Amino acid sequence: MDKTGFLKELEQYLAVLNESEQKDILDEYAQHIDMKMESGMSEQEAIGDFGNMEELAADILEAYHVNPMYSGKKKTTWKKEIPLLNQAKEGPKLTVKGLELVRQLGRKISGGVHWLGGQIVKPFRWMKETWLKWQKKRRDKKKEHNLQVISPAEGKKKMKVGEIPGKIVGGIGQMMIAMVHMLFWCIRWLWNICMVFVIVLAGGFMLMALFCTGTLVVLLAQGYPLIGFFIGCLGVVICTGGIAALALGLIRRKQEAIEHA
Amino acid sequence: MNAQFKKGVLELIVLESVRKRDMYGYELVVEVSKVIDVNEGTIYPLLKRLTNEKYFETYLRESTEGPPRKYYHLTAAGVLYRDTMEREWDAFQQSVCRFLKEQKDG
Numbered sequence: 001m002d003k004t005g006f007l008k009e010l011e012q013y014l015a016v017l018n019e020s021e022q023k024d025i026l027d028e029y030a031q032h033i034d035m036k037m038e039s040g041m042s043e044q045e046a047i048g049d050f051g052n053m054e055e056l057a058a059d060i061l062e063a064y065h066v067n068p069m070y071s072g073k074k075k076t077t078w079k080k081e082i083p084l085l086n087q088a089k090e091g092p093k094l095t096v097k098g099l100e101l102v103r104q105l106g107r108k109i110s111g112g113v114h115w116l117g118g119q120i121v122k123p124f125r126w127m128k129e130t131w132l133k134w135q136k137k138r139r140d141k142k143k144e145h146n147l148q149v150i151s152p153a154e155g156k157k158k159m160k161v162g163e164i165p166g167k168i169v170g171g172i173g174q175m176m177i178a179m180v181h182m183l184f185w186c187i188r189w190l191w192n193i194c195m196v197f198v199i200v201l202a203g204g205f206m207l208m209a210l211f212c213t214g215t216l217v218v219l220l221a222q223g224y225p226l227i228g229f230f231i232g233c234l235g236v237v238i239c240t241g242g243i244a245a246l247a248l249g250l251i252r253r254k255q256e257a258i259e260h261a
Numbered sequence: 262m263n264a265q266f267k268k269g270v271l272e273l274i275v276l277e278s279v280r281k282r283d284m285y286g287y288e289l290v291v292e293v294s295k296v297i298d299v300n301e302g303t304i305y306p307l308l309k310r311l312t313n314e315k316y317f318e319t320y321l322r323e324s325t326e327g328p329p330r331k332y333y334h335l336t337a338a339g340v341l342y343r344d345t346m347e348r349e350w351d352a353f354q355q356s357v358c359r360f361l362k363e364q365k366d367g
Contacts, residue, residue, distance in 0.1 A: 027331075028286050028305050034327060035287040050302035059303050063310035 003033050006047045013057035188252045198247040206240035209233050267299050276343040285330035316342050
């Protein structure tokens with residue numbers, strides 16, 4: 001094998017590396033062969049000193065942390081199809097980036113699901129909390145009552161005539177407040193149900209329109225005169241999407257409801 | 262000689278050779294070949310790797326004959342790396358020697 005043949009073969013083995021690196025290495029080997037020849041060796045001897053071509057290529061690729069198994073001899077296809085492998089060091093980095101993106105997406109989706117679950121559970125939780133509060137209040141009252149029973153004399157002393165109507169009024173007031181709370185909660189819940197309904201409806205329409213748009217694109221590509229329908233469909237997609245987004249924005253959350261109350 | 266022996270110690274020899282003065286590829290190969298008999302082709306990948314790992318810097322310098330040559334220069338990180346390798350080699354070599362001696366005596 002002569003020098004050009006050797007370099008060409010080596011180049012094929014190194015096809016996974018990027019152009020400048022390849023050139024760098026090949027230049028070094030070319031210079032090495034030249035110098036050996038200058039020192040009185042024949043071309044064949046100089047090349048023979050490198051030993052087995054495959055092992056040499058494997059050694060070079062190892063220095064780039066590339067698995068020699070990747071270095072198929074199919075130079076052109078490798079290069080065009082897998083640009084990732086061109087930069088041996090960039091490969092893992094990109095994979096890591098991709099993984100990170102997927103992980104973030106997963107986190108966002110799980111966050112969304114969590115939020116949705118929270119929205120669904122919220123009214124129940126609120127009911128439970130109110131129930132517990134109410135029970136606690138009752139218990140406290142009972143305790144007070146018991147205390148008064150234990151020391152009736154003191155209780156009687158404290159209990160003045162005016163207190164009884166006052167207590168009744170207070171109770172009614174509390175009940176009214178609770179009712180107002182309940183009303184607000186009902187309104188909010190109904191509103192949210194409406195909004196969810198709108199979202200589902202609009203979202204469904206949007207998906208259907210999207211599907212139609214896709215079909216129309218295919219038909220358009222085949223030469224049917226359907227451009228008008230296509231634009232119409234696109235309009236429907238945008239409209240329904242906008243409505244769904246608006247409804248999503250209009251869902252009342254608890255913080256806002258508290259401000260209302 | 263066992264190829265694995267050579268492979269392990271080649272890095273240290275290359276680093277040490279470049280420490281005193283900057284060298285170009287072929288010069289370095291000749292220098293290393295004086296110490297151990299090694300396939301010349303395998304030194305270039307090593308140089309490449311050490312350069313990628315920032316232990317070497319390279320620069321081109323014109324030569325009176327032929328194309329410009331790429332010189333290798335040992336960086337500060339390279340010097341540190343060489344020192345660590347030397348220490349490791351000393352410890353390794355001593356413990357192996359001690360072991361062999363003990364076996365012989367014992």
